[in-house]
Amino acid sequence: MAPSTDTIHVLHVGDPSVTDVVASALEREGDQFAVDTANTPEEGLESMVDGDVDCVVAGHDLPDGDGLSFLEAVRESAPDLPFVLHADRRSEAVAERALQAGATDCVSNEEVLDRHAVLSARIQNAVARARATRQSAKARRVGRVVKALDEALARATTRAEIDERVCAILSDAEPYRFAWIGEHDRDSRTVEPRSSAGVAEAYLDTIEIRTDERPTGLGPTGRAVRSREVAVVQNVCEDPAYEPWREQALDRGYRSSAAVPLVYDGTLYGVLNVYADRPDAFDDREQRLLASTGKTIAHAYRRIELQRQYTDQYRTLFEEAPVMIVFTEATEDEPIIEDCNGAFAEHLGYTREELRGTLLAEHYTDRSAEQLLEGGYDRALAGEFVREQRTLVARDGTETLTVLQAAPRRDRDGNVVGTHALFLDITDEAQIRKLERQNERLEEFATVLSHDLRNPLNVAQGRLELVAETCDSEHIAHVRNAHDRMAALIEDLLTLAREGAAVTDPGVVDLAALAQECWSNVDTAEATLDVDTDRSILADESRLKRVFENLVRNSIEHGGPDVTVRIGDLPGADGFYVADDGPGIPEADRETVFDAGHSTNEDGTGFGLSIVQGIVEGHGWDIRVTESDDGGARFEITGVECASE
Template sequence: MTTNEPISVLYVNDDPELLRLVSTRLERERDHLTIHRAESVEDGLSILRTDDVDCILSDYHMPDRNGLDFLRTVRAEDDEIPFILFTETGDESVASESISAGVTDYIIQETIGNQSTLLANKITTHVEHIRARRAAEYTNRQLRDIAETTEDVLWVFSADWSELRFASSAYEETFGHSIEELRADPQSFLAQVVEDDRDRVQRAMHRVSDGEPLQIEYRVNYSDDIRLWVESRCRPGFDENGDLDYVAGFTRDITEQKSHEKSLVLKNEQLEQFSSTVAHDLRNPLNIADGNIDLAREECDSQYLDIASEAVSEMAVLIDELLALAKEGETIDERSQVGFEELVQSGARNVVLDATRLDIQGSATLECDPSRLREALENLLRNATDHGGEGVRVTVGLLDDGDGFYVEDDGVGLPAGKGEVIFERGHTDSQHGSGFGLAIVDQIVDAHGWEIVATESSSGGARFEITGIDSLSIESE
């Protein structure tokens, strides 16, 4: 496929008439060809030194120095420029010497007939081949420069992992193993993988060779006393026929990330254990207090007992919320498909919100951690009953665009200008509130990868919208 970009050709022939005729015919044959004429090898060399020339077309039989001498002189300085020998003779010895000297093409000149089409095609093909190769080499240099700017190991192997096609220098810094050794034995990197992880890595390699992209974490022995955690992401590559041709990917050092994760898990376990212990120690005296209040009611009727009972109930809620908040930073458990209406009704039962004050609009299924999402719904419903006022009605429904759901009430609404701060831990406008309920909701929504915003309902109450739920499947009525 030609591009018709300008091509400058040097044509050398000691016959002025033939030089003019061939040059004219070539320029008429292809508009993008420009012919520089020279009647001797010396004139041709002079033009080469002063002008940009993309291709050389030369006669063989010339006085003083012939075309083969010209070829050898050119190749001593430039082994790439296309050189076409256009000669009247079909002498095999000349052809053999020309090939040995590095001729690009060898064309026998016909006595009768116009060969300009053949010559133009040959010239264009050889020049565009050189240009394409140079462009590819330049692109490769750019890609290599990019590869060397990152600490990640960039690599390309053949589809069966038997040939290393590319590896950035970061490989040596990550695996403690030279690229030369890897090139000689493309699977030698496996020797650096910790033995307990090696079989898993090999299975992953087979899966990629079968056409499956994947991500895997494993350990590498950088040296006798240094062990690293790395993550490899790879994908199969296919040729123009759709056949698997290579596997490409990158490997990065995640040792620091793993250490941080391990530290975080330990801290979360310690925090949860501490919270559970404290909650246990608090619940015992609360249970005693609650039981004694009930006993006291049997002996007398006093408003102070009601106040004390309310305080005990608030303390129980506060303990539950503190335990939930202790899970902050944990990832959600395994997701499963659950019914939206079922989750809402379950949360309402725990808040003691009866059907006369709860309206569920729409039916759908979604993929989530059921226990944690139920906890979030409970907190939103409890927030409505606690802050909405006596007799508040709550509506839970699906958003019109199918992106999520909402929980709204017809109560007093959100405090002015506090749509964002209400999700902060410890923030509350109630004398008896803990300020943790909505913070827990925000944490659970974020752990699912969703978003929550607080706004005003159509009746002036509070409205919470949870969006970004890709797995939400609305059921038709």
């Protein structure tokens, strides 16, 4: 193995007459050697504690001991440190025992004294192998630490969890003894601990760390905060910048220290501090690793920050969504409601707390519950279906027809644990379709009246006129009147069928203007119109016109030619009225005046008010008859929607 060009610190323990010669010879062999000497094993062990030793060279015959005993003592504190023993060439048993005890190499005393190049080469090769072994072990350690950190950061969901796991992982990794993460207070210019792990013994309680230029701000933490770069103290014992904390650090075995700013996109999220059990633990490679780790940690903080923002936005959307949303949990028996939004709870008449933990099927009709439990939920878990109808049942028994859309809900490991379910209320849509079908049936009925009844009547009327030309009979007049009445009945029935259809596309109607127009369309004789409204409403204008015309005719027909008709707004209600000062409608008859065929006029068909009621209900309004202030009839129409201004 090629010798290393880095400085090799050699400790030679033995008789001064030998160690001094060897030290001078080795330093002449190459600039890389720096040799310290010790006379006794005790002095050698002390030198190892106080200094940085790459290789120990020791003779077998030592003052106050022997080389094998010294080797055993060295191996107790430094099991991997290169150790070269030199002894008499004839002491093969000593060499064998030395190698068995963990010596790196054995050479003869003659080689030490006379063949310095051989000793130099053996020391260089021993140190190179040891350094390579340490680098390999360090690489494996770094790999394990990086992997553990990556996994912890990926799974963390809070900043506190990141702090805790990072400190625990680093403090458990050689050569670190302690790790902590602090928060920088910009106002006080101090760093306050957030989390820590390792050999601390209340260390953080005994120190103050600032980030200004005071003595307690000149250590690695203060420098890292100010520079936004990794700052290190390679030797706690000697670095003057570490004076404020030296005693407490040394008492806990800290020999070097590094501070890492946790910065992402210009934001300082904190500062990481790590302490090693040896001097010079933070070489260039270690500092690059820590800098990269700091960026990764800060990126994880930012990810969690964004996740929290997105979670808050999602929670707001979930809670305030106008549609009903439910999170279900798959259990061995039946799906339960894990959570729901306010729209779902309000629609069913419960609180969210009451619904959590209940069986989803409890809030379905029997038919929908059967669909849920007989394959519907399994398809939802598998993501196989997109859209199905379900009928929900509220606390008061009200049923709501919905369209359910569901998708699998997964945990953080990707396992399906339930479903996301969205319920869209389509009750109104179903009602509209029902009204459309009703309108279609009414139109079919109108077609029958128009063709199957009116056409034969037209034929009968024509035949009657032919008979009248050739026959003079008093019966012809009676038949003609009957035909006319039949024609009037057919026209009223056609009107009733067509005007009773639901209104699906209303427009803006000015009530006062429409009332005046309708008044001019009716033979009002000496009657008077009094309009007291400035309201505009949403209605089908042509059909509302028939309402006014029929009610005006009804007032004139029953109130006489000089009747007064009033049209105005209902006080405090969403509607209007049509009233007169005629004789009124007896209270006993008010429930039947809207019946088809009801009439007190022998010439009437009895469909006028029935048509009015059909049009009113086709708009979704209500109508009732009562007594006017003048004692006449008053028709009140409510449920009317005013047009927006």
